[in-house]
Amino acid sequence: MPDSPASAPIASALIAWYRDHARDLPWRREEYLARYGAWGVLVSEFMLQQTPVNRVIPHLEAWLARWPDPLSLAAATPAEVLQQWANLGYPRRALWLHRAATAIRDEHAGVTPRDVPALLALPGIGDYTARAVAVFAFGDRHPVVDTNTRRVIARVVHGRAQPDPPSRRDLDDMLALLPDEPGDAAVVNAATMELGATVCTARRADCARCPLADLCAWRAAGFPDGEDRRRRQAKYEGSDRQARGGALRALRHAEGHRLPADAVLPDWPDAIQRDRAIDSLIADGLLEAADGELLLPR
DNA sequence: AAGCCGTGGGC
DNA sequence: TGCCCAAGGCT
Numbered sequence A: 001m002p003d004s005p006a007s008a009p010i011a012s013a014l015i016a017w018y019r020d021h022a023r024d025l026p027w028r029r030e031e032y033l034a035r036y037g038a039w040g041v042l043v044s045e046f047m048l049q050q051t052p053v054n055r056v057i058p059h060l061e062a063w064l065a066r067w068p069d070p071l072s073l074a075a076a077t078p079a080e081v082l083q084q085w086a087n088l089g090y091p092r093r094a095l096w097l098h099r100a101a102t103a104i105r106d107e108h109a110g111v112t113p114r115d116v117p118a119l120l121a122l123p124g125i126g127d128y129t130a131r132a133v134a135v136f137a138f139g140d141r142h143p144v145v146d147t148n149t150r151r152v153i154a155r156v157v158h159g160r161a162q163p164d165p166p167s168r169r170d171l172d173d174m175l176a177l178l179p180d181e182p183g184d185a186a187v188v189n190a191a192t193m194e195l196g197a198t199v200c201t202a203r204r205a206d207c208a209r210c211p212l213a214d215l216c217a218w219r220a221a222g223f224p225d226g227e228d229r230r231r232r233q234a235k236y237e238g239s240d241r242q243a244r245g246g247a248l249r250a251l252r253h254a255e256g257h258r259l260p261a262d263a264v265l266p267d268w269p270d271a272i273q274r275d276r277a278i279d280s281l282i283a284d285g286l287l288e289a290a291d292g293e294l295l296l297p298r
Numbered sequence B: 001a002a003g004c005c006g007t008g009g010g011c
Numbered sequence C: 001t002g003c004c005c006a007a008g009g010c011t
Helices: A008-021 A030-048 A053-066 A070-074 A078-085 A092-107 A116-120 A127-136 A147-156 A169-175 A182-198 A240-253 A271-283
Strands: A288-290 A293-295
Touching (some): A030 A053, A078 A092, A078 A240, A116 A127, A127 A182, A147 A182, A240 A271
16 A cells, blocks of 8 residues: 555556566576575675676576575685676676675674665675665565666656756655555565666657556656766776776686786787786785786685 | 776667 | 666775
8 A cells, every 4th residue: 555645656557567567587586586585686686786687697597506695605715706707797796795795604694684784784785785685585665776766766756857866865756656565665666677677768768668658747748858967988998997807807718827917918008007907906806916927816 | 976897788 | 880878886
């Protein structure tokens, strides 16, 4: 039962739509949740941070087959973890996930915590991931805010093409849509994300397939453009990020062997930038230097 | 708090 | 073809 009269139709429409249109994703299956529990949800959410669903799925299954619980992951080395992370991107996430497993072992008796503050205290877990675990793994009632829910709420509720920059108000906006019953609230969270991922996307709002079309403030207002506050990503070609990515890729392909520093990015045109990238990887704990050679951290 | 952090696919 | 985007988090 929705707790706010204005939001009740939105929640009801989302719940009905989700029942028929939710994608069959691994972390939504009963067997998955029964087998891996909250840890499985936590791992999936780590991988889904800025990496598309379809690229995550095969990596997630391989990862959990190798490390099905926090204790097994905590027993691995960073090198093994980075190797298994492969080309998922943002390899510091792999390190954080490993450190989170260690913290769960050492501070939570090996049991994935349920409380949002305890989840927030784990490395690599912020507002989104903490609440996603609490809601999708434990069924608790919290607002789950990600790029999809922010865009959907900007359009449906506020009548704007794009969301404002992230702020604490996003949590209140999402909370205002949630029914009182925790199970229903969890579905509304998931359905809002799903709608943003598949129907009301950044590139296009497919109103013909949208269960909220008749309730949508942006559509009612005639799809005003508004002001586009999005910040452009820095150019990747020739960036430090590209250099870091290349260096780490070389070490992954070295299959556990060490490489001389000048063999890690052999054809990189800017030696200053190359050294800066390698130094920053070492500072981040993604690389280790030993006897003038480089290797994945032990 | 604005910028940084990988990687690949779609338009 | 380059640019935009992706279930964010950290500093």
